[in-house]
Amino acid sequence: MSASPLVRKLGALCLLSEEEIEFLEGLQNNTLNADRGRDFIVEGKDLRTTFIVIEGWAIRYSVLSNGRRQILSYALPGDILGLHVNFRATATYSASALTPLKLSVVDPRRVIEISQKFPIIAAGLSWCTAREFAILGDQAVRLGRLSARQRLAHLFLELWHRFALIGDNNGDWLEIPMTQQDLADTLGMSLVHTNRSLKSLRDIDLISVEKDHVRLNNVKALIEMSEFNPEHLSEFEI
Amino acid sequence: MSASPLVRKLGALCLLSEEEIEFLEGLQNNTLNADRGRDFIVEGKDLRTTFIVIEGWAIRYSVLSNGRRQILSYALPGDILGLHVNFRATATYSASALTPLKLSVVDPRRVIEISQKFPIIAAGLSWCTAREFAILGDQAVRLGRLSARQRLAHLFLELWHRFALIGDNNGDWLEIPMTQQDLADTLGMSLVHTNRSLKSLRDIDLISVEKDHVRLNNVKALIEMSEFNPEHLSEFEI
DNA sequence: CGAATTCTTGACCGGATTCAATTCTCGTGG
DNA sequence: CCACGAGAATTGAATCCGGTCAAGAATTCG
Known part of the structure; x- marks a missing residue:
């Protein structure tokens, strides 16, 4: 076991x-x-x-x-x-x-x-x-100071980095079991706008979406555009 | 001492x-x-x-x-x-x-x-x-799901209740040492809109403002309109 | 008193919401 | 196996809340 x-x-x-x-x-x-x-x-x-x-x-x-x-x-x-x-x-x-x-x-x-x-x-x-404090702080930054597309990218990056720590990363693919309504309620936006912002991220090829999964096509560019700070989640280093 | x-x-x-x-x-x-x-x-x-x-x-x-x-x-x-x-x-x-x-x-x-x-x-x-977690969670709710006026009222109520605990409450008057730019950066809004929202709260007589101080004219109504939940801050009770 | 910060107000613009309707997906039962 | 229905996703159109730009008034403080 x-x-x-x-x-x-x-x-x-x-x-x-x-x-x-x-x-x-x-x-x-x-x-x-x-x-x-x-x-x-x-x-x-x-x-x-x-x-x-x-x-x-x-x-x-x-x-x-x-x-x-x-x-x-x-x-x-x-x-x-x-x-x-x-x-x-x-x-x-x-x-x-x-x-x-x-x-x-x-x-x-x-x-x-x-x-x-x-x-x-x-x-x-x-x-x-x-x-947890750092994650919640990042959530506040997302809600307060990022645009709709940035919020989505930022959240995906957070989850992706968190999975990395528990060793459950699946390449660039990220499991997204939540509905778009859940995403909207996370990011402080409407369902409709969440849908449109996802589409616009797809259109510029930053992400790909498949049933319950998102692929981060260009992590570096996503980090850049969303102001995500991986250091907030990096594990302890000597 | x-x-x-x-x-x-x-x-x-x-x-x-x-x-x-x-x-x-x-x-x-x-x-x-x-x-x-x-x-x-x-x-x-x-x-x-x-x-x-x-x-x-x-x-x-x-x-x-x-x-x-x-x-x-x-x-x-x-x-x-x-x-x-x-x-x-x-x-x-x-x-x-x-x-x-x-x-x-x-x-x-x-x-x-x-x-x-x-x-x-x-x-x-x-x-x-x-x-601290409860306070930060409330901050996320403010940023994600409240209107501009609600955010202001909600924040004032948070601070007012927090002062209550350390026994530094000054009646309905609340010390507000921050500038409107600080408020804006707290509530995820622009400076201009913060100013206008403050004015609209004054106009409907929910608050009064004086140099560095805010008076909560009707705490009950403010709680009502801002969806503030005092329980999140109430101290431990047997 | 003068400079700098802070506050206030006007005008315009745009991102996001809301309402509404259609399409898609998928589990369930005939 | 397919029809059905419920939930989920998508798209259009109209509206509005809040942002941006800009200028002026009021405070504050040295």
Whole structure:
């Protein structure tokens, strides 16, 4: 049996001992499957659980009273949701399965245990937190200061680089399980304009699209035109 | 001498022991003053320091190659910058003093020390982290799904509620040390449109503006019209 | 008092939204 | 195997919110 995505992710950061790996794997043995569309965290409801994504995609989002939705971030295998729930009891966002999802359900008290017993893992989780902040910061830049086409390219590049870290990259092809409505709700645009902007990226041959997949035809040019900064996601280097 | 803002903030969450208070105050005795406009964190540069804001306002921001700037968040007294720097060595954002600023400079190794020796404080910092995430998530909602007037109202409400926690609220009046250009860069809008939107909020009497201050004339109506959710910032309740 | 920054207002333009209709895709059941 | 229907993608047309350019008024501060 191969290592869990979280172990692979942290293992790419620093050398984990047998004991640490065992602990991390043991953390994830209480699993839960969620169908596409199923909410497993609901804004305003009690949240006293930490989730680790094992397989599939999840979204974090918030819905306004007029029905408009803003997707805040995507959670991929190895990502953790609700890492800091000890005090705050009510969720400030919702989370749902974008694809069939396999989660592990973790008692947050075990997270506290980590900082006392496994300093290396604790440092790794701290790194994950910093990374989440960087990703969310990039999302704010996208929403605030980029044009429609730039937003799309920027988001694709983020996801592509994130997959690179968990070693799930498929060449230039990127899995895109979300609908155009999901994309629109991520990038703060309308469905129609999302469609048109995608088309215009295709027209200038920067991307190719096939069922549920996008091909980044010219990563360098995409980085250039979208002001994407790969450093924000690069893994730790000595 | 009165307690530091950080102690007041965490003290509002949970009862701190003498020892814990002493430790937190001791953490902040290495101070640094920065003039308005002075960058103390620079994107792309090495960052191995944790800062705690003692007095004044700071901004976290990112600048694109075309010169456009996106302000990500405001740091107020008691807020911590660079809490999770142990691994990631390069800053993914810049930070600068919006007003004359008094910071304390903390060795991040002392932050690690906390999780081992002061579990209550560690829990408090974890709560701070969750709160920062909620604030940044709200920023994404503002940028992605709110109209210009809504964004302004939403931001004012955020700041007003944040001041409430550190006990620095001045009735309905809110200190606004930033220029309209700063506001524009926060809310992803142009300077001109920021000015016009402010005027339209004044015209319908939701706010009043005076030098460096805004008065929220009708908090309830502002919350209503801007879709602001105070729960995201409310402190921990039993 | 004078220079520089900040704020305000006008005019015009364009990117993005909205409404609406059509086409495409794909899972399901006859 | 194909017809059907629901969701998803695409395209057109009209509109509008917000951006850009430009100029002037008001503050602030040395």
